[in-house]
Amino acid sequence: MIFREATRQDLPAVLALLADEDTVLDPASLVVGEAHERAFAAIGADPRNEMLVLTDGPSRTGEAAEADEVVLGCLQLTYIPGLGRDGQERALVEAVRIRADRRGSGLGAELMRLATERARARGCGLVQLTSSKRRTAAHRFYERLGFARSHEGFKLHLEP
Structure with a gap:
């Protein structure tokens, strides 16, 4: 397994994971x-954001190897500065997904x-996440x- 920052080449696979968590x-x-x-470019350009993937690893080395990798999971990490917790950053975990056919194998x-x-x-003092109540x-x-x-979450959807 390889854990790394997502590249543009991974974007379709990440979107597939996010589109339907019950089907491959x-x-x-x-x-x-x-x-x-x-959005993908903005995440990559922001030092406080990372889109990360877990892949099955390359069968070869070099640039061609990445094309052979299968994205098995993904998540986004956002680092948030704050005054609480003695000024420590916190990490927000979003968009956690594992391929439906690989769940239960320890990958998550x-x-x-x-x-x-x-x-x-990175020095974060806390990792936090939210999850839909239906999950x-x-x-x-x-x-x-x-x-x-530890908390009850609230969201307000804004229409353009």
């Missing part, structure tokens, strides 16, 4: 829109472990990893 979608069947391109736990290590190495299996997963239900 062919990344080639998805349209990568201009808004996706802008490994992805979260690697992300938590990355946040700790009860994900809630059990996060609790098994040691995450505690």
